[in-house]
Amino acid sequence: MVIRIQNLVKRYKNINVVDHINLSLEEGEIAxxxxxxxxxxxxxxxxxxxxxxxxKGEIELFxxxxxxxxxxxRETGFVPQEPILYHELTVYENIExxxxxxxxxxxxxxxxxxxxxxxxxLRDFWKxxxxxxxxxxxxxxxxxxxxxxKPKLLLLDDPVSDGDLLGKHVIREKIIELxxxxxxxxxxxxxxxxxxxxxGKIYMLDRGKVIAQGTKEELKEIIGIGxxxxxxxxxxxxxxxEELKTLPNxxxxxxxxxxxxxxxxxxxxxxxxxxxxxxxKDVSIGxxxxxxxxxxxxxxxxxxxxxxxNETI
Numbered sequence: 172m173v174i175r176i177q178n179l180v181k182r183y184k185n186i187n188v189v190d191h192i193n194l195s196l197e198e199g200e201i202a203x204x205x206x207x208x209x210x211x212x213x214x215x216x217x218x219x220x221x222x223x224x225x226x227k228g229e230i231e232l233f234x235x236x237x238x239x240x241x242x243x244x245r246e247t248g249f250v251p252q253e254p255i256l257y258h259e260l261t262v263y264e265n266i267e268x269x270x271x272x273x274x275x276x277x278x279x280x281x282x283x284x285x286x287x288x289x290x291x292x293l294r295d296f297w298k299x300x301x302x303x304x305x306x307x308x309x310x311x312x313x314x315x316x317x318x319x320x321k322p323k324l325l326l327l328d329d330p331v332s333d334g335d336l337l338g339k340h341v342i343r344e345k346i347i348e349l350x351x352x353x354x355x356x357x358x359x360x361x362x363x364x365x366x367x368x369x370x371g372k373i374y375m376l377d378r379g380k381v382i383a384q385g386t387k388e389e390l391k392e393i394i395g396i397g398x399x400x401x402x403x404x405x406x407x408x409x410x411x412x413e414e415l416k417t418l419p420n421x422x423x424x425x426x427x428x429x430x431x432x433x434x435x436x437x438x439x440x441x442x443x444x445x446x447x448x449x450x451x452k453d454v455s456i457g458x459x460x461x462x463x464x465x466x467x468x469x470x471x472x473x474x475x476x477x478x479x480x481n482e483t484i
Contacts, residue, residue, distance in 0.1 A: 172195060172196070172197060172231070172233075172234060173196050173197060173198050173200070173232065173233060173323070173324055173355040174194065174195060174196040174219065174230075174231070174232060174324070174355070174357060175194075175195050175229070175230070175231040175234075176192055176193060176194040176195070176215070176218075176219070176228065176229070176230050177193055177228055177229045178191050178192075178193065178227060178228045178229070179191070179192040179193075179194075179215065179218060179225055179227070179228035179229075179230065180192075180225060180226045180227035180228055181211070181214050181218060181223065181225045181226060181379075182226045187379050188209075188211045188214050188379050189211040189214050189215055189218070189225070189379045190211070190378070190379035190380045191227075191228075191380070192211075192215060192228070192374075192379075192380075192381060193381070194215070194357075194374060194381075196355055196357060196372070197355075198323075198353075198355055199350070199353050199354075199355055200355055200356075200371060200372060201346075201350045201355070201356040201357075201358075201369060201370070201371035201372070202356070202357050202358075202371050202372040202373070202374065203357075203358050203359070203360055203365065203366045203369060203371060203372070203373050203374070204216075204357070204358070204359040204360075204374045204376060205359075205360055205361070205363070205365075205366050205373055205374065205375050205376065205466065205470075206361065206375060206376035206377055206470075206478070207361055207377075207476075207478050208361055210376040210377055210378060210379065211376055211378075211379040212328070212329070212359035212360075212361075212376060213252070213328050213329070213359060215359070216249075216326050216328045216357070216359060218230060219232070219326060219357075220247075220249055220326065232246075232247060232324065233246065233323075233324075244273075245273050245320070245322075246322055246323040246324060247322050247323075247324045247325075247326065248317045248318050248320065248322030248324070248325045248326065249317050249325075249326045249327075249328075250313060250314050250316075250317035250318070250325070250326070250327045250328070250330050251313070251317075251328050252328045252329040252330070252332060254301070254309050254310070254312065254313035255313070255316075256301045256309070256312060256313065256316065257301075258300060258301045258302055259300075260300070260301075261297070261298050261299060261300055262288065262293055262296050262297055262298070262299050262300075262301075262304075262312055263284060263285075263288060263297050263298065265301070265312060265316055266284045266287055266288060266312070266315050266316055266319050267280060267281065267284040267319075269316040269317070269319060269320075270283050270284050270287075270316075270319040270320050272320075273320035273322075274320050283319050283320060283321065284319055287315045287318065287319040288315065290315075290345075291311045291312075291314065291315045291345070292311065292341070293308070293311060293312065293315065296308060306338070307337065307338030307341070310330075310338055310342060311338075311341065311342070314330065314342060314345065318349065322354065323353075323354060323355060324354070324355045324356075324357075325346075325349060325354050325355070325356045325357070326357050326358075327346065327356070327357070327358040327359070328358075328359050329358075329359050329360055329361065329362075330342055330346070330358060330360075331343055331360065331362065331365050332360075332361070332362065343365070343368050343369060346358065346369060347368075347369065350371075356369075356371075361478070363465050363466040363467045363470075363478070366387060366466055367387060367465070367466065370386070370387055371386075372384070372385070372386065373385065373386065373387060373390060373466070375390065375466075375469070375470060375473070377470075377473075377474050377476075382473055382474065383469070383473060387466060390466060390469050391463070391464050391466070391468075391469055393469060393472075393473070394464065394468065394469055394472040394473070395422070395436055395437075396422065396423075396434045396435070396436065396464045396468065396472070397420070397435055397436050397437030397441070397463070397464075398434075398435045398437075398441050398442070398461060398462070398463060398464075399432065399433070399434050399435075399461070399462050399463075399464060399468065400432070400433045400434075400435065400441065400442055400445060400459070400460070400461050401430060401431070401432050401433075401458075401459070401460040401461075401462075402430075402431040402432075402433075402445070402446075402449065402456060402457075402458075402459050402460075403429060403430060403431075403456070403457030403458040403459070404429065404431050404449065404454055404455060404456050404457060405429050405455060407426055407431060407454065411452055411454065412424055412426055414448070414452075415431075415433065415445070415448065418444055418445060418448060419441075419444060420435040420436045420437070420441050420444075421433055421434075421435050421441075421445070422434050422435060422436055429457075433445060434464075442459075442461050446459070
């Protein structure tokens with residue numbers, strides 16, 4: 172067992188920001204803690220790292236209490252949400268410095284730093300200072316500093332927030348590559364797209380509590396929605412809306428500002444049945460969209476609250 176968390180409680184004043192969390196990861200697994208800003212994700216990571224004291228619970232890394240074993244810290248890497256860098260040091264010097272916190276042998280440290288710079292695509296920026304880098308390159312440098320010592324366990328606190336699509340793609344790709352090479356990964360995110368791509372075991376949080384857990388497929392099964400269909404149309408009357416609710420597998424119907432949204436259970440030909448019905452009723456149809464439920468949909472169904480990628484931590 173690489174990570175074992177049992178009954179973790181962190182309290183600020185009279186509020187449990189982390190409320191009896193249980194979480195475990197075996198060697199080589201990847202898991203995500205998914206939820207909005209303020210739900211306790213970052214606090215869990217800080218507790219695992221020993222950066223915050225907890226009120227209750229046990230944490231073990233590699234079967235040991237991390238605060239008492241130096242080797243546990245040597246085998247653990249951390250990438251924070253906001254870059255923690257020394258602005259008077261160059262790209263290489265930053266990576267070499269953070270690597271040196273874990274690797275004392277100078278030759279090995281130099282080799283690891285150089286290898287990481289190449290792997291992260293930072294060779295052309297070797298002698299640049301952080302202030303000379305754009306946001307995406309800063310994210311890459313921040314990531315490089317956390318993994319240069321080749322940890323067996325990698326903890327990431329919302330590593331793909333902000334930045335453009337290319338920058339997000341690079342970081343996600345590197346996380347997946349490390350995991351495929353055997354690194355155990357625990358990440359936090361408020362972005363459903365992250366967990367859709369990074370996948371693995373998912374712990375869905377709300378107000379410090381795990382409200383659901385499982386793979387993305389298992390979580391989507393919880394809400395029983397197989398397909399969400401959106402149809403652009405106008406002037407639908409209540410009679411047609413009520414009839415739509417009686418169609419096979421349709422479990423929810425809403426209509427607002429010319430947009431008809433239907434949620435259906437798993438089944439065949441849901442979209443065809445709906446469109447045939449509307450044509451029979453002589454309803455004018457514009458654009459039509461069909462999509463599988465997202466983890467945002469799951470979160471909304473369970474909590475009644477919309478989860479957006481732009482919430483602040």
